[in-house]
Amino acid sequence: MMKRYSGYFIDLDGTIYQGTKEIKTAQTFMQRLIDSEIPYLFVTNNSTRSPEDVAENLRAHHHIATTAAHVYTTALATADYLRRLAADKPLTAYVIGERGLQDALRNVGFALVADASFAPTFTVVGLDREVTYEKFVQAVLAIQHGSQFVGTNLDTNIPNQRGMLPGAGAVVDFVRYATGKKPITIGKPAKIIMNEALNRIQLPREDVLMIGDNLHTDIMAAKNANMDSLLTLTGLTKQAPAGDADIVPTYVVSDLTKWRLHG
Incomplete structure (x- = not known):
């Protein structure tokens, strides 16, 4: 049974797009999520681009009406974590x-x-x-x-x-x-980026779902952070892992239109 979540962490490449190629089902899901006014962050290991650049790419090339405030890069997580660690x-x-x-x-x-x-x-x-x-x-x-x-x-x-x-x-x-x-x-699959993203979104970990296409980064990061995860089979991982596998997501969907936001 699908649980209702108060917030979402969402991977980018393989989840929202494939390189320069659009994933139409992901665009449909994101429009539903934005219309529902549910908090979300794109959580990405990319440290080279600014949140503004990431958001502009999503708006211009993938028809997702998002902003820099919804992008959390490993660069931001590194800065936030080291500022406190110092x-x-x-x-x-x-x-x-x-x-x-x-x-x-x-x-x-x-x-x-x-x-x-x-x-x-x-x-x-x-x-x-x-x-x-x-x-x-x-x-x-x-x-x-x-x-x-x-x-x-x-x-x-x-x-x-x-x-x-x-x-x-x-x-x-x-x-x-x-x-x-x-x-x-700092970055996925380490739990630091997940904990820092939780600090940013200001929600309890049990109320946030991590969505991604990569078992060894996205889903493992959720596991390391004691969070639920949703594997979409639109990217790197092409089939659901067996129940006795080392990394098992909480949920698996063929594409994100199959996920019901309200449980």
Whole structure:
């Protein structure tokens, strides 16, 4: 039996769209959700784009009338989490990452340092499509001298028209291998992004449903955060897992039009 939820966390690629391709059933579901005035957040591991950019893409190319306030990226989760974790330490960070991550950290008060000699409190590593060996050198040196190592997410690949390109996890793993240090990981399937999103939406975890297409990120993140989950078979996962599988969603639908918002 479907439960009635007060809020929703929703993945993007494979759930709301497939790369540049529209998923019409997802658009129908989102219109119903918006019309119902039920709180929701798009929860994404993408740290490179700003919430404004994500929302604009959804409006312009996927006919979803959403706003930046409904987008929660791993960059925002990283900034929110580290702001509290710093306590009375200096709000300084060395960053390997793109503008979305840099702006998120600056917006909560972080100063981004140029190199390891500034002894940053945190060294934050995410996807950086212009990464250089020298950026890796500075990150490794900072961590070796006591900076806390943080990875935005560990996605191994990102889908692209060219194929499965290296994801943030590949960048993070370069630093992990060179330092021998395990990073604090923010994005799905880690529970940190889920807990931070719950703080943002201001609802109890038992009243929020995580919707996604990937068992190993979306559904596992919900499991790690002790939340219910809905697997849609419109993306990476093409069939429901067996009941004795390691990762089992609370619900499975062939597409999101099959989900009833009001139980």
